[in-house]
Amino acid sequence: MSCSLSSQQIEGVTSFHGHWCPGLAIGIRAGEWALQEMGRSGDEEIVAVVETDMCGVDAIQYLTGCTFGKGNLIYRDLGKNAFSFYRRSDGRAARLVTRPEVYGDIRRTLSRLHAKMQEHGLTPEEEKELGEARSMLSRRIMESPLEEVFEIKTPEHKAPRKARILNSQTCETCGEQVMETRTRRLQERTLCIPCFERLENPAD
Template sequence: MACTLNPETIAKVVAFHGHSCPGLTIGLRAAEMALRELGEPSGDWVCITETDMCGVDAIQALTGCTFGKGNLVHRDYGKMAFTFFDRAAGKGFRLLLRPEARGGTDKEMGRLMGRIQDGLATPEEKARAAELREGLQRRLMSLDLGEMFSLSVVDAPPVRPARILQSLVCEECGERAMESRTRRFAGKTLCLPCFTEVEQKV
């Protein structure tokens, strides 16, 4: 079944992100799946995203999972995968974009985008890249969610609720840093940037 979100909701997501693109559409459809499977968003929802691409903005806009609230977690795995969990309901799932969802355009699109980024693309190549992007976006909006993502059940909460931690003063730069992001070195408490400068193995 094609995307069931209403045009006004989609327009708000596009406005939040700043433009419409295939990456945003992937996140939009992932959030649509979360809404379908888990119901109305709440503060008990958690999302772990394994990518930092455009679609994460759609997830923030539609599910209320945000970095600031601590219920949106980025794990930099470079995978088009999203885990959603409702702590109150005790259920969740991981979505992984199926390779075939992209319609076999990756090789040509990658070549064209590389030429555009290098400033070498001809007007015809730029037009073709735009055509491929628009076609991919239409395809992603029209696919059934089961065709677009593989779903695996998650049995346990992926992350603990956010905690407020003490801030410590770095003894090198004098700036305050969250306790969990400091290191002890040579008897001093250091923030991560200062620790990186003095620890030879980093």
């Protein structure tokens, strides 16, 4: 197996996420690269910017120490299997983009079966075929050299700034606390976003 992580690490990721799948395998390999090249983040030293909310993000959190709660895992909703890592101490940065070639001809099988599953459901034989295709792809991802799984690029953006602790204000409609940078003003009142949207667009 090309993946250099221990079986304990892989089992830990799988337990944390809840199941094994190709998406998790991609995240494991991205996390493996980050550990090899940048180390594990003790606090906010390493920052990860992920461009998808797929399964692999759980692997990146578990392995690298980059988490939403600490503010050093940033989600950009771009729908790409791409992961950028930044090391604050020396400015090193890299963006890992999953290569389409790693899917090979398995992509067509998965696309066909996923489409049928959404529309009509799968027969037992098709469910078995889907499981086998996912297992085959997961194994390919785990066994391929990292350079065959990812294209390594230079990120277009600088490292995100460190997480800030901001004051909260009280929404004057619902009474709930909201971060001051997420408040809105309407008719001289301070509102949270949901209350602002309800009052701004009452017909929706």
